[in-house]
Amino acid sequence: MKKKISLAVVGATGLVGRTMLRVLEKREIPIEHLSLFASPQSKGKRLEAFGHSVEIQNLADGPFTADYVLSALRNSLAEKWLPRFRDAGAVVIDNSSYFRMKADVPLVVPEVNADALQNHKGLVANPNCTAAIASVALAPLHRAFNLKHLIISTYQSVSGSGQKALVELENEITDISFQPKVFPHPIAFNLFPQIGSFNDEGLCVEEEKIREELRKILSAPELFISVTTVRVPVRVGHSLSIFGEFEKPISVAGAYEQLHSAPGLIAMENQNYATPLLCEGRDEVFTGRLRSFPENPNALSLWVVGDNLLKGAATNAVQILERLL
């Protein structure tokens, strides 16, 4: 029997935190002691987990002791609080972007680069939701055909920005004059090519994260990647249109051969494709609409969809925990 662990879930009341609790239960992670942390506003409230009602603690009050920590805090809070757990001996798996690009922190998608876990120093980063979903589809193709160029356009759901963003969408649907606070524009009946603020290169934060994180996960620091991220009025599920150019020639049949045998992936054939609604609640990443080009035998286009709260966050984090156990 597996050893039972003490586990702290931090940011437990948020979209990712609640989803992690569901995934922990579903995957029957052996937990001896579970503590749930959130903001002072949630102190004393309760959440259902593993058939029990568990009281939520104010994170700032501690205690900062556990064997493992699953965290779903925003960056500034992750920076402030997570080292406390690590310094007290816990292994921390973090969903924020604060630690992801640090050289001594592995950025892990278990189907792609589980080996990187061997070098952890008490902190493991869970990737950006879109980068995680993309990497599951791209890694098998990269291994077989060597990626050279990637052009990605994303269609990202509102839940990618947390609980308040979902409430904003609902409010706008019922009241067209509702003033957005989370997003820079109304998202109901709309879309916009901006996720986060812009940098000097003209990239928004999400575009920069996807580019840098994909390079790290795929161990391809020189890979050319152009990303345009678009927020769309979908509740859950991120979709990507990907054009890849490879060093070796690639055919649709050759690509399917790799995708069909890849873990965590469902490769749909014959003009079939996934939608966010189809993928909501699923742990796998879905690919479809593979197209090759007679003018360029080294290029392939494909459609990719995944649940941002599951493979893009909670499932991936719990899979990392499983590997560590």
Ligand SMILES: NC(=O)c1ccc[n+]([C@@H]2O[C@H](COP(=O)([O-])OP(=O)(O)OC[C@H]3O[C@@H](n4cnc5c(N)ncnc54)[C@H](OP(=O)(O)O)[C@@H]3O)[C@@H](O)[C@H]2O)c1
């Ligand atoms: N949503 C996604 O698809 C996704 C995917 C990958 C990664 N992530 C990352 O995961 C993290 C969480 O995202 P989310 O979507 O779950 O956000 P969320 O729904 O807004 O949840 C935020 C959590 O942080 C807690 N919190 C806020 N202020 C706090 C404080 N002062 N002290 C302690 N806890 C505090 C909240 O507790 P209260 O309820 O008490 O306020 C809540 O549990 C972010 O870093 C995000 O970038 C999100």
